Amino acid sequence: MLTTALRNVLAHKARSLMTVLAVCLGVALVSGTLVFADSSAAAHRAAASRSFADLAVSVTPAYSRSAPDQPDVLTDDLVQRIGNVPGVAAVLPSAEGSAVLNAADGKPLRVQQGRNQAAGYVPQRHPLVEGRAPAAEGEIAVDRGTAAAGGLRLGDTVTLATDGPAMTARLVGIVTTQDTRVTSGGTLTVLDRATAQRLFAAPGHYTSIDVSAAPGVGEHELAQRITDMLPADRAEVTTGQAMADQQAIYVGTLTRGYQKLPMVFAGVSLFIGSFLVLNTFAMLVTRRTREIALLRAVGATRRQVVRSLLLEALLIGLAASAAGFVLGLGVASVLPDLLSDAGNELPDGPLVIGARSVAAALFVGVGVTVLAAWLPSRRAARIAPIEALRSAAHPAARPRLRAAAGIGLLALGVGLLVSLAGSAEDASEENLRSAMLGCGILVLALIVLAPLLVRPVIRLTGRLTRRFGVTGVLAQQNALRDPRRTAATATTLLLSTALVGGLATIGTSTGQALDRQAADGLAADHVISTGSTMTGIDPAVVQRVAATPGVRGASAIADSVAVIGGKVREISGVDPAGISQAVKLDFVSGSLQDLGPGRIAVSSSVAAETGTSTGRSVNLRIGSSESFAPYTVVGVYRDNPAARDVLGARDEVQRHSYKPGSVQRILVSGDGVSENALRTAVGNNPLLKVQDRAALVREAAGTMSELLTLMYGLLAIGVVIAALGIVNTLAMSVTERTREIGALRALGMDRAGVRRMIRLEAVTVAAFGTLLGLAGGLFGAWAVGALTGGAMKQYTLVLPWGTLALLCLSSLATGAIAAAVPARRAAALSPLEAVAEG
């Protein structure tokens, strides 16, 4: 049986190839992503252990809750004493913290939490490539990547800030670093040692003391010896290995997010590809009906028929897995380039092929193929021996059952979505899940109903194809000939069009709503913010901003986090009078009038999720405070990004803030205030972002660019697989119709005519899939959009005409291009095929 299956696969190389290609695309994405993940994890680990290569033990101050204000013990004296511990080869004290700096154009450079490193100069750590080391206050060096990204040159005056006001310093040197936090897109600022000590520890103190071991002394042994001599509870010891591991994990989580997108693509491509496999095997069964019936007539059991087909699928699956895996290695080697932008480099390293990747490739490739072949193989088993004697094979279709099932599903899906759209108030997780389910059912209904829709829809498109004369008519009729096959071929395009069309519509609508929300919710003209609750704006800066010419109002806001209802939310401490001028708050109930200590207002989503309302009391823990306290809700406002999740009294929030007494945002109102004037007012501090309304809107829309990538990626996958499917179906059709095509040639259809006929057939099939997909996708988008509309009153359904047009065009083009090869083959047929025997 294996040899028969193998012979079948090999006998139809072209068709097997299409099937293999369709599946191997998904396999490649899965295994490529996994290999990429393994490789980048290994590379991170390698890079991390490189940067901690000669570090055996690191001593850091211990944070003591009982005596938080006691100065730490990491002084030169301790350095001396550690140096005397037996087994210590060298001691390297350092003073490190974080600092952000402005690029040459005055804009903050690569500001990213956790990746803006600063350190006192240590020759071993910071090899100079240009200039000299910073030797006094007012001198700095930066790493090569930062200098390049910021356009900084030796001798430039650079504005920087650690966590307070801005300072300036002269760039005197360029260094290199192996710190992966920096090389993966951060910055490194090197200061002279004394300044670093003053900024990050205290004069004469260090933030860490790194120790390297003499040959033959183990890390743990040395760690123990040093622990023994340290004052208890005042400092702690970490081994180099542990630090390398920690850092690898940290950077690893940064890159883990990169895997999500390729995996989504993989899933979608496998799902769509499975329909191609299904269709291929369905066509195969139809074509082999006679042969199978003959086998049954001479005594083959149903089981044997099914098994032989599944075996064929298994072989194709294996080939797809193997090919996919090899292709996956290619994917893995280009992914880093695709995912890293100019400054954000992923560490280089060899490809790491884990057992997991190989197993996943095999499992996915074989699994999808065999599963997809299973349905047609059931049909093959139903072929009766008598069909060997019938001339034309017409597999029994059961349109009634199909119609009933399809309409049932359609009613269910549409019903679910419509009821949801009518009743749901917000985009809560539960509602979204129901919406997803509804969309899924809807798509399933479309797939089931598609064969029945072929006739009416293609009659409609036929009005256009008929313009091409008799070739158009023939193309249309050919597409109508086997509705099930046409539908199955179109399914790939149906799915991708529905997905992309729906996503594009939801994305555009949500994006515009977000824009409007950002614009509507804010009355202020500029926003100055720290972007972090860990840093604050000087009170002096607030004064300077308020005094800037043209500024009518400057409302300072203290931002922090608050735990409410078991979730961490963003809380803004405001002054009720100032905020109502800067933020347009739309109260569902209550007002800000009574805001004060012990009182808060919450956004409608928070109110809905925690089940609270105006007048009720909720338990809240703000910022660094240690315990929950009851707060009275004085009002519920519509979601507004400027007002965050919860509004509290400014003094209260400031008291519990991570930087007590600080403010994090200033909302500035006033006409004709220039951004530059405000930048100057904040002392060009790179810690502070100054944005006008347009920039804020852009920032809100930034999240949409990921959606765009997703969409175009899905479109590409859909188009490629659809093209393979169309090639496959048409090739099969051409083979089945050689006689007819021969007759047409004999009767005077020229080669161009034959080509046009096949191409028009492909375009018709593609148009069918596209139309159905668009209908499904747009309906789904409308239903899901209605949910969003409940939460965002600015939401209206916006049709992205450009994207939709592009979608339709690319789908139709897919049909036309995919038809090229089968069309060429059909055109090459000789008119004598009409009279060929058999």
Added chain:
Amino acid sequence: MIVNSLAPQPMPGAAASTVDLTKVYGSGETRVTALDGVSIAFREGEFTAIMGPSGCGKSTLMHCAAGLDTPTSGSVRIGTTELGGLDDRQLTQLRRDRIGFVFQAFNLLPTLTALENITLPLSLAGRRPDPQWVERVVSMVGLSERLGHRPAELSGGQQQRVAVARALVARPAIVFGDEPTGNLDSRAGAEVLGFLRGCVEELGQTVVMVTHDPVAAGYADRVVFLADGRLVDEMAHPSPDRVLDVMKSFAG
């Protein structure tokens, strides 16, 4: 035996002619000379039947003469057009405009109705069918009632009559038929033959038909006999009995 009337030069008044037509299939051991220097002319308005034992090259002759296949050597003309110099597009155009072909297996397009099948050559040429002519052809084949039917809904005889009507609709210079009645019973066969005869008589149509049936040959003006790829005999105004005699002589 060389037959005098088969002039080696194309003669005026010939709808189609071949000169020294040779067709060789395969090479080496499998080499088959299907046609061996056949020179023949089909006069305008004449109904010619080609007969001969199986494998003697009748179909090959017809395919070459109709521009469906290319000869190994020798020349083929339709009217005064030499086919050897034509490229695929010109050949296609020639088949469409000047040649009608009736296949043994009908070869109707299953997705088109009878009428659409009949007018297919015109549609392919992008020509508007002349309604009167179509009407005449259709009524001659007696299919006026069934024009909206698909081939699957027609009997074998009816299908073949559609095929004949299709071959005539573009007013070709010559109609070829390779055993057009081979798949029909004698009654349906007689319908088709009577119809072809009618075309010759009423429209002055030139018709060339391959057949194994002496009765069918009896409808023709002339019968040519082929054996082993060569012309061996010809008979004017054949009757089934005389044809049968000649055929017996081959067998003996």
